[in-house]
Amino acid sequence: MQTDTTIMPYPVTVSGPDTPLSHPLAAALLTSIDDYHPQLRGRRVWLACSGGRDSMALAAVCAALYRQGALPFLPQLLHVDHGIQAVSKTWATHVQAWAEAQGLSCHILRAQVFGDNEQAARTARYHAMQAHLRQDDVLMLAHHSDDQAETLLMRLIQGAGVQGLAGMQPWRVQEADTGRYQLWRPWLGVRRAALSRYAECQQLPYINDPTNDTGDNQRSQLRRDIMPALTALNPQAIDNITRSAALLRDAADTVQTQAKSDIAQALIDTETYPPYQRGLSVSTLQALPRARLRQCLHTWLTLDEPLPPPKQYIDDVGALVVRRDANHQTALYWQASERGYHVRRYQDTLYRLDSAWLSWLALPITSQRLLLNHSTQTQSIILRADSLCRWQVRVQATAEATNSTLHIQALTRDVSVKTTRMNHPQRGKKLYQRLGIPMWLRGSIAIISMTDTDGHTTPIALISPYHLWPLSTKTDAVHCETLLSFIAE
Ligand SMILES: Nc1ncnc2c1ncn2[C@@H]1O[C@H](COP(=O)(O)OP(=O)(O)OP(=O)(O)O)[C@@H](O)[C@H]1O
Structure with missing residues (x-):
């Protein structure tokens, strides 16, 4: 196995020993396909390939099984070039050339990394891949049980709850700004050692990123110092931790179902x-x-x-x-x-x-006045608008209201009003409490009134950005509606 960033000599032997269906890695993949058969049906499948041992092994097993007719689909590879290491372009070229030799299609994506840590690279990587995926595409990842055990221990020392300690999930529906996709980790039950043996036996030309083991981040230290100590204490430690994750996943699912039903009730x-x-x-x-x-x-x-x-x-x-x-x-x-x-x-x-x-609710309301006109279908007036959302009142007047003037202005604490459900007029705090208007909404209440051609003014309604209270003096001459529209981010 390599110990630095060098890549094994190329070209590779494409016609090396094939992978029998009974091989543990092939068996784990086929079992996972069976488990998620309904979710996989009719979907495009991609494989996130760093060019490292694990994802290259997954790509190689997929290709081998496909060649034997045991895999109903051939994933396309996605390699993300983070552009943060001098050699990253070489890696991208290498992954593409290897993929082509395997008969796999490979897309190189360029990520924009903001920051210089592993998390920043990871975030940028997912953004780049998400932008490439279509709704409900499936993205395979090569995480294995040693990764799962590390993840669990990392979360344990950070004080995670049952959801976090359930670890990475073999199948997860992921919502992104660009749409929804599915993450699939078919090898969460497979040991790293099995992947290493396979990679060596197949002479996979994988890239060894030295920062994986020698980095000074917590995960590298855990991998280098803690995992070997735990395995020395109990040779089954990794398998046992992975089993705990699976048990906790059941517990987390149960808790989640209960919580969702409690939310629905409340x-x-x-x-x-x-x-x-x-x-x-x-x-x-x-x-x-x-x-x-x-x-x-x-x-x-x-x-x-x-x-x-x-x-x-x-x-x-x-x-x-x-x-x-x-x-x-x-x-x-x-x-x-x-x-x-x-x-x-x-x-x-x-x-x-x-x-x-x-912040939007704290903006002032623009007082408005509108000459009503029956011949116009509906008229709209904006009370408040910025880049987040627009609040407007839509008005429909009958012939009776023609030439009357509609006034809309912020409700002040000294104005008494009586809604159709109140016995007597109220103002200020009492009014807000009676109508259940919380403090943060009180600057966003407007009163609509109408002055007819004889100069009589009739209060019509109180409105908030999402509610309308008809006032008891309400006339049928005009119909008002409060409308809130959000500007897409
Ligand atoms: N640059 C990348 N391009 C595409 N996919 C990636 C990249 N880096 C990581 N991945 C995917 O994310 C998974 C987990 O990432 P992680 O950093 O743990 O893996 P790695 O050690 O860099 O690579 P590998 O898992 O391939 O040995 C990988 O198995 C792979 O599927």
């Missing part, structure tokens, strides 16, 4: 809420046992985020849920990977609010 008003605001019923959450409440909050907060918030944050949100006093001022902030969120409680709802949404 979910509020999903139809009218904008996507930047989510709500759960506090009383439904309070009825849950503590452990289920924590899991429910953990899952809810992480629904569209790659990583969960810290445990302390989930504990703080849990404390906010079970609190019996009426203090609604608490705002718990979490800076996720790209977005920031505020969790707040108001009346019976626990809200998760995107910071961008809160």
Whole structure:
């Protein structure tokens, strides 16, 4: 085996010993194909090939099985050139030439790496591959059980919960900005030593990246110092850790199913809420046992985020849920990977609010006046707009309203109003509480009124960006609708 960045001499012997179906690596691949047969059917399959021993071995086994008619598809290789090591271009050329000799199609993708660590390269690599994939394409990765054991130990020392300790999954649906794809790891049950033996026996011209073992990052140290010590303590250590991951995956699935059903029970008003605001019923959450409440909050907060918030944050949100006093001022902030969120409680709802949404809600409302005209189908007026979203009121007037003027302006605390559901007019805090309008929405309430040709003014409705309360003086002469449209990011 090589010890530096050199590549074994090329050209390679393509007609070397073939791989029998009974070979453990072939058997593991075929078993995984059986396991995921329904998910694989009709899909394009790609194989992420670094040119390293593991992914090259996977490509070689795929090619060998395909040649024997045992594999119903031949994956296309994707090699990402990170461009951060001087030799990376040479590696790309090498992988492509080898793939061609195997009869495999190979695409070289160029990644843009922001940063100089392994994580930055990994993120850039996935971005490059995602951009190349179409909806529901399958991407094979060559992770094996030694990788799985390292991942588990890494997560253990970082204090992961049941989801994290379930390790890498053999099949995972991955949502990306560019669409959805499927990650497939058919060799999670295969040992690194088996891959090394295969690579040597087949004389695979793989690239040995020395930073894998000699790097000073935690994973390299774990691989170099801790894994051999654990194996000396118990020769079955790696297999046992991998088994724990599989057991924990079952546990994690069960917990996840329960948490999703608890969220579904507690979910509020999903139809009218904008996507930047989510709500759960506090009383439904309070009825849950503590452990289920924590899991429910953990899952809810992480629904569209790659990583969960810290445990302390989930504990703080849990404390906010079970609190019996009426203090609604608490705002718990979490800076996720790209977005920031505020969790707040108001009346019976626990809200998760995107910071961008809160900033938008703090913008002033533009007062508007509109001369109504029955002959025009509908008229729209913008109350607030920026690069995040646009709030407008759509107005439809009857003949009766023609030449009347519609006024829309921010509701101030000194104005009393009476909605169709109220017995007497109210203003300020009492009004907001009566209508269940939380603090952060109070600067985004507007009042619509109409002045007819005789100079009489009739209040028509109160509106927020996603709700309309008809006022008891409402006239049928005009119909108003509040509309919120989000500008795609
Ligand atoms: N530059 C790359 N281009 C394409 N796929 C890659 C690249 N680097 C890694 N991968 C994929 O991600 C998997 C895990 O990456 P990791 O860094 O652990 O692997 P590696 O040690 O660099 O390579 P290998 O697993 O091929 O020996 C690889 O098995 C491979 O499928």
